[in-house]
Amino acid sequence: MSKTQGLIAVFTGNGKGKTTSALGLAFRALGHGQKVCVIQFIKGSWKYGEINAAERFSDLLDFHVMGRGFTWKSDDLDKDREAARKAWKFAADVIREDNYSLVILDELTYLPHYKMIEETEILSVLKNKPGHQHVVITGRYASDRLIELADLVTEMKEIKHPFQRGIKAQKGFEF
Amino acid sequence: MSKTQGLIAVFTGNGKGKTTSALGLAFRALGHGQKVCVIQFIKGSWKYGEINAAERFSDLLDFHVMGRGFTWKSDDLDKDREAARKAWKFAADVIREDNYSLVILDELTYLPHYKMIEETEILSVLKNKPGHQHVVITGRYASDRLIELADLVTEMKEIKHPFQRGIKAQKGFEF
Numbered sequence: 001m002s003k004t005q006g007l008i009a010v011f012t013g014n015g016k017g018k019t020t021s022a023l024g025l026a027f028r029a030l031g032h033g034q035k036v037c038v039i040q041f042i043k044g045s046w047k048y049g050e051i052n053a054a055e056r057f058s059d060l061l062d063f064h065v066m067g068r069g070f071t072w073k074s075d076d077l078d079k080d081r082e083a084a085r086k087a088w089k090f091a092a093d094v095i096r097e098d099n100y101s102l103v104i105l106d107e108l109t110y111l112p113h114y115k116m117i118e119e120t121e122i123l124s125v126l127k128n129k130p131g132h133q134h135v136v137i138t139g140r141y142a143s144d145r146l147i148e149l150a151d152l153v154t155e156m157k158e159i160k161h162p163f164q165r166g167i168k169a170q171k172g173f174e175f
Numbered sequence: 176m177s178k179t180q181g182l183i184a185v186f187t188g189n190g191k192g193k194t195t196s197a198l199g200l201a202f203r204a205l206g207h208g209q210k211v212c213v214i215q216f217i218k219g220s221w222k223y224g225e226i227n228a229a230e231r232f233s234d235l236l237d238f239h240v241m242g243r244g245f246t247w248k249s250d251d252l253d254k255d256r257e258a259a260r261k262a263w264k265f266a267a268d269v270i271r272e273d274n275y276s277l278v279i280l281d282e283l284t285y286l287p288h289y290k291m292i293e294e295t296e297i298l299s300v301l302k303n304k305p306g307h308q309h310v311v312i313t314g315r316y317a318s319d320r321l322i323e324l325a326d327l328v329t330e331m332k333e334i335k336h337p338f339q340r341g342i343k344a345q346k347g348f349e350f
Binding site: 005006007009011012013015016017018019020021022023024025027028029030031032033034047048049050051052053054056057101102134147150151152153154155156157158159160161162167168170171172173 | 180181182184186187188190191192193194195196197198199200202203204205206207208209222223224225226227228229231232276277309322325326327328329330331332333334335336337342343345346347348
């Protein structure tokens with residue numbers, strides 16, 4: 001039998017469902033007893049709900065929150081860049097050390113998009129990842145080069161958002 | 176404090192991530208200790224991975240597989256229609272009986288699309304759902320009327336699929 005072939009998957013676009021899909025993939029892998037590592041590059045993109053739920057899988061799931069938020073509104077770009085570099089270095093080590101079947105790099109795309117790190121570095125680590133390891137990358141603005149490298153790419157396109165109707169974020173649904 | 180306002184969310188389009196997003200939302204809600212009901216209208220769209228994982232939430236999550244597959248290739252359309260009607264009746268009862276915070280109607284869209292049931296019936300049940308209950312509907316071919324009724328709609332657009340590269344489905348990732 002052939003060994004598992006690890007995929008690089010990208011969930012991008014402006015619609016809801018990118019992080020949530022990654023979460024669903026984590027849930028699926030955990031169900032197979034596979035080890036999963038989630039690295040969250042934007043503080044707060046994973047919410048109370050899933051963090052609580054993740055505790056039922058603490059034997060299989062490791063969860064890391066990195067960075068300071070990495071927004072273009074930062075009042076201290078140097079600090080942001082340093083945090084971004086550290087976060088990416090951590091992620092690159094996790095990929096190389098090969099202790100997980102699935103590594104989720106949640107909202108990673110913002111780092112190269114806002115020039116926090118060089119995309120070439122990311123692509124190089126991904127190209128050399130362990131063969132059977134799945135890597136999922138979420139976030140808007142996935143670049144053409146990342147899409148070219150990935151095996152599976154879905155664009156989540158916003159057709160309608162509840163905030164357009166003046167509906168507030170709902171517990172258990174949005175957070 | 177205002178009561179939770181239940182949303183109707185639709186994940187449609189031809190890309191990967193529709194059912195997986197619903198799964199992620201289930202995971203989030205379960206993390207809040209909320210009760211979740213998943214009704215799967217196409218046999219096999221939820222896979223071993225998530226069904227195993229769901230067992231860790233058996234106190235909160237109910238999972239129902241309905242129907243015979245409902246494909247346009249059916250050799251017995253009358254039987255399919257009957258199964259579809261039964262499945263929809265079951266779902267409509269679940270929504271009305273109001274025992275869950277989140278009801279996931281996975282791949283429901285195929286039923287009206289293939290004329291297995293009248294969409295008007297579905298829309299009427301959704302319009303009259305309990306106010307705080309979230310309902311998530313997944314599947315291709317979401318109709319304009321369903322999109323009009325929903326609060327949140329994301330189109331999952333396939334940019335790239337691993338089968339295009341001759342990569343087979345991978346355990347823990349695709350099933």
